[in-house]
Amino acid sequence: MQDLSVLSEKMAAIKEEITSKVNELESSKAVYEFKKSFLDSQKGKISQLMKEMKNIAPENRANFGKSVNELKNWAGEVFDEIDQKLKAEEMKKKYESEKIDITMSAKMRKRGNLHPVTQVRNQLIDIFASMGFEVYEGTEIETDYYNFTALNTPQDHPARDMQDTFYLSPEFLLRTQTSAGQIHVMEKKKPPIKILSPGKVFRSDDDATHSPMFTQMEGLVVDKGITLCDLKGMLDVLVQKIYGEGTTTRLRPSYFPFTEPSVEVDVSCFVCGGKGCKLCKGTGWIEVLGAGIVNKKVLENCGIDSEEYSGLAFGIGIERIAMLKYGINNIKLLFESDLRVLEQIDD
Numbered sequence: 001m002q003d004l005s006v007l008s009e010k011m012a013a014i015k016e017e018i019t020s021k022v023n024e025l026e027s028s029k030a031v032y033e034f035k036k037s038f039l040d041s042q043k044g045k046i047s048q049l050m051k052e053m054k055n056i057a058p059e060n061r062a063n064f065g066k067s068v069n070e071l072k073n074w075a076g077e078v079f080d081e082i083d084q085k086l087k088a089e090e091m092k093k094k095y096e097s098e099k100i101d102i103t104m105s106a107k108m109r110k111r112g113n114l115h116p117v118t119q120v121r122n123q124l125i126d127i128f129a130s131m132g133f134e135v136y137e138g139t140e141i142e143t144d145y146y147n148f149t150a151l152n153t154p155q156d157h158p159a160r161d162m163q164d165t166f167y168l169s170p171e172f173l174l175r176t177q178t179s180a181g182q183i184h185v186m187e188k189k190k191p192p193i194k195i196l197s198p199g200k201v202f203r204s205d206d207d208a209t210h211s212p213m214f215t216q217m218e219g220l221v222v223d224k225g226i227t228l229c230d231l232k233g234m235l236d237v238l239v240q241k242i243y244g245e246g247t248t249t250r251l252r253p254s255y256f257p258f259t260e261p262s263v264e265v266d267v268s269c270f271v272c273g274g275k276g277c278k279l280c281k282g283t284g285w286i287e288v289l290g291a292g293i294v295n296k297k298v299l300e301n302c303g304i305d306s307e308e309y310s311g312l313a314f315g316i317g318i319e320r321i322a323m324l325k326y327g328i329n330n331i332k333l334l335f336e337s338d339l340r341v342l343e344q345i346d347d
């Protein structure tokens with residue numbers, strides 16, 4: 001039989017050990033280990049005491065059990081208390097170390113934006129798409145036939161001098177105009193046709209308002225009964241969306257081999273409203289694009305019956321629209337990739 005007094009001493013020693021060491025614990029992890037050494041159901045010193053029960057005289061068992069339970073409960077409370085205290089301290093330290101100053105000003109990240117030419121291109125596509133146009137993108141290398149001949153500009157036609165061409169061979173060239181796309185579309189598709197053809201074009205031309213590479217947007221509508229009125233209606237919608245309500249267009253006679261009649265389209269000056277200013281050179285009008293009624297010969301070249309169908313076409317210089325819209329006076333600014341310029345243009 002176990003002597004009760006020996007067990008009492010053991011209990012006192014346990015209590016003493018806990019009391020003296022508990023305040024030396026420095027972390028919740030240490031508390032956990034320390035607690036385990038007493039309360040682990042198998043190896044804990046207090047749990048071990050319980051196992052002595054069978055070695056005690058039956059009449060003493062109830063008292064002994066009660067004392068061990070009291071010790072166990074007391075120890076549990078002591079450990080909980082220190083655990084809570086240390087956990088709170090640890091949390092506080094963690095908060096301190098992870099503290100962020102939400103009043104600190106943020107580092108500005110450089111954000112890219114679409115190139116102004118792309119912005120205008122997308123805007124034009126959106127406007128025409130809302131009128132039912134589809135996009136056809138041609139190729140930058142073209143044959144002489146698609147770029148000129150089929151567009152009623154055969155070899156030796158004086159209009160070829162209007163565009164200084166980069167030839168790659170007698171047959172191939174860098175397209176000088178997106179008008180070449182008209183032919184591809186009309187060869188493949190039967191009317192009704194309503195397409196836009198945006199893309200890069202190339203000419204040996206270089207000054208403040210011309211660049212050897214620039215971007216055009218061709219428009220072509222072929223159907224029964226198409227007239228210049230349809231053209232004017234569409235272009236009025238276009239300029240109002242780009243340059244604002246109240247802007248209007250005027251058509252002036254011009255010449256392009258692939259249209260008959262041909263027109264030059266002016267927009268009423270969106271700076272002075274038509275009174276005359278520096279931008280419109282006092283005229284109240286600014287030239288923006290070329291257009292016309294598709295020449296019957298061009299329709300016939302593509303196998304479209306020009307008695308049954310008629311068409312309208314227009315060619316917009318995207319850089320020109322962008323320069324007017326954003327007040328840029330030198331086309332080179334659009335191609336020099338100077339972020340100080342490009343960053344300022346974001347619609």
Ligand code: DAH
Nearest residue numbers: 177179290291292313314315
């Ligand atoms: N292709 C012409 C140019 O580059 C622009 C143009 C004028 C296109 C009249 C057209 C048009 O479709 O009808 O100068």
